[in-house]
Amino acid sequence: MGDHILSWVTFLPLLGAAIILFIPSAAKNAIRWTAVAATAVTLVLGIWVYLQFDRSNPGIQFAERAPWIGAFNIEYFMGIDGLSAPMLILTTLLCFLCIPASWGIEKGVKGYMALFLLLETGMIGVFASLDFFLFYIFWEVMLLPMYFLIGIWGGPRREYAAIKFFLYTLLGSVFMLLAILALYFSHSPHTFDMTRLMLENSYARTFQIYVFLAFFVGFAIKVPVFPFHTWLPDAHVEAPTAVSVILAGILLKMGTYGFLRVNFPMLPQAAVWFALPMAVLGVINIVYGALCAMAQKDLKKLVAYSSISHMGFCLLGFAALTSAGFTGGVLQMFNHGTTTAMLFLLVGVIYDRAHHRDIDGFGGLAVRMPIFAGITSLAFFASLGLPGLSGFISEALCLIGAFPVFPALTIIATLGIVLTAAYFLWTLQRMFLGPLNEKYKDLPEINAREVFTLAPLGIIVIVLGIFPMPVLDLMSASLNQLAAIFHP
Numbered sequence: 438m439g440d441h442i443l444s445w446v447t448f449l450p451l452l453g454a455a456i457i458l459f460i461p462s463a464a465k466n467a468i469r470w471t472a473v474a475a476t477a478v479t480l481v482l483g484i485w486v487y488l489q490f491d492r493s494n495p496g497i498q499f500a501e502r503a504p505w506i507g508a509f510n511i512e513y514f515m516g517i518d519g520l521s522a523p524m525l526i527l528t529t530l531l532c533f534l535c536i537p538a539s540w541g542i543e544k545g546v547k548g549y550m551a552l553f554l555l556l557e558t559g560m561i562g563v564f565a566s567l568d569f570f571l572f573y574i575f576w577e578v579m580l581l582p583m584y585f586l587i588g589i590w591g592g593p594r595r596e597y598a599a600i601k602f603f604l605y606t607l608l609g610s611v612f613m614l615l616a617i618l619a620l621y622f623s624h625s626p627h628t629f630d631m632t633r634l635m636l637e638n639s640y641a642r643t644f645q646i647y648v649f650l651a652f653f654v655g656f657a658i659k660v661p662v663f664p665f666h667t668w669l670p671d672a673h674v675e676a677p678t679a680v681s682v683i684l685a686g687i688l689l690k691m692g693t694y695g696f697l698r699v700n701f702p703m704l705p706q707a708a709v710w711f712a713l714p715m716a717v718l719g720v721i722n723i724v725y726g727a728l729c730a731m732a733q734k735d736l737k738k739l740v741a742y743s744s745i746s747h748m749g750f751c752l753l754g755f756a757a758l759t760s761a762g763f764t765g766g767v768l769q770m771f772n773h774g775t776t777t778a779m780l781f782l783l784v785g786v787i788y789d790r791a792h793h794r795d796i797d798g799f800g801g802l803a804v805r806m807p808i809f810a811g812i813t814s815l816a817f818f819a820s821l822g823l824p825g826l827s828g829f830i831s832e833a834l835c836l837i838g839a840f841p842v843f844p845a846l847t848i849i850a851t852l853g854i855v856l857t858a859a860y861f862l863w864t865l866q867r868m869f870l871g872p873l874n875e876k877y878k879d880l881p882e883i884n885a886r887e888v889f890t891l892a893p894l895g896i897i898v899i900v901l902g903i904f905p906m907p908v909l910d911l912m913s914a915s916l917n918q919l920a921a922i923f924h925p
Contacts, residue, residue, distance in 0.1 A: 443499050443515040446482045447561045450475050454554035457547060465546045472550040476533040483529030490522055495914040497632060510628050514568040519915030520697055520767060521564045523908055524690055527774045531686045532557040534890045535679035538782055541789060542590060549590055552582040560687050569617045569629035580606050591675035598675035605658050605668040613655030616648045635702040642706045649707035652700050659692030660748050663721045673741035678785030685744045685781060686774040693751045693770055705922050716756035716843045722749025723853035731860040736794040739864060740780045743820060746853055747773045753850055754835035760920035762838025767912050769831035772901060776828055779816040779894045786887050790880050796864055801873030809883040810869045812891055817861040819898045822854055826902035
């Protein structure tokens with residue numbers, strides 16, 4: 438198994454989905470537990486990868502390579518490095534936690550669980566692929582189950598949200614495909630091998646800029662970068678809880694992952710040319726996303742806009758093209774994945790009980806639901822960047838990396854931290870403090886299953902806030918090597 442560990446991690450959820458298709462639709466619990474088993478084994482394999490990963494090696498590890506479509510030089514090429522390893526582990530963890538969070542799904546359980554497992558295979562495949570053709574297939578595979586999960590199991594405007602998500606992402610995929618073909622034909626002999634394209638990155642500057650922009654549009658829609666962000670609030674609000682967790686925790690990170698895996702190492706001259714615009718867009722994301730979040734009355738929409746703001750820190754850190762900026766950005770990707778997953782799971786908990794998400798409609802819930810209030814406070818404080826919790830260290834590293842290069846923009850970006858603290862604390866006050874709303878005097882406390890989905894994330898938030906080295910050690914060698922392209 439060790440020689441093909443990435444294939445096992447990638448395709449085990451797909452095997453679970455295939456088994457679910459043979460289980461009778463009426464056996465809902467059997468379907469649920471099969472999905473739990475598939476994601477649990479995948480998580481165990483992900484932990485094994487984490488433990489076996491060589492922190493001192495900046496190159497590709499656990500590589501698997503086999504000829505696939507020889508006529509076009511297409512290979513089955515899988516491998517991970519310090520950039521993709523944290524994302525792969527985060528994906529296996531969140532997918533495992535999302536299955537118990539989906540226990541309340543009663544409509545079409547068989548289809549829901551099968552699509553969710555197919556989605557996990559697509560996401561892991563994106564992070565593990567090193568052949569562009571394979572990468573693109575996994576990228577598209579991921580799109581279909583997400584479309585159906587939102588469109589069938591979502592809220593009242595689910596069809597609109599699903600179609601909007603699909604069209605935006607498909608538009609980005611078209612730009613990305615054109616850029617991939619441009620790189621394929623520019624190399625002699627033609628190749629989709631991403632590692633080879635990273636080594637031979639001395640294309641003409643004009644060519645690099647055009648290809649960079651095409652990739653940028655494809656990845657920016659996923660992040661999402663302003664002004665490509667309008668699909669996100671609709672998708673989040675209408676999606677089921679677990680699907681919102683995956684959207685914010687994993688799918689958004691694929692855009693920023695694409696910048697570091699493709700744009701920067703393969704097109705370095707264009708990356709330098711585009712650094713300032715990218716930093717400006719990052720700051721716009723930070724401040725605009727925070728202002729939009731502050732204006733929301735719907736708790737889920739507030740968390741959605743907070744994601745736009747937090748992903749801006751990744752862009753700002755990356756644009757600096759420094760080791761500290763890259764490290765801060767990737768750590769922010771991981772930490773935001775855990776904190777935003779907590780937030781969306783908590784939104785699901787209160788929605789299941791109150792059947793609405795209107796922030797002003799609550800009040801005094803801390804008296805009735807003290808455990809829920811405590812966990813929500815932890816998630817809020819981690820997301821607003823309280824020192825000692827994971828959100829602080831990653832945002833601080835992004836600002837440390839960006840300040841020497843973009844001092845004015847970095848100073849403006851700190852406004853986002855103040856706004857984030859404002860909207861989270863204001864939300865905390867309106868929901869949990871003051872007199873208890875009489876409508877909710879019998880609201881049940883958070884249950885053991887819900888705590889099970891939140892506790893691992895809460896532990897990670899606290900541990901990485903105090904000691905972030907378990908994740909920093911994974912990525913530092915690879916990101917230092919990437920930074921060396923720009924600062925030899």
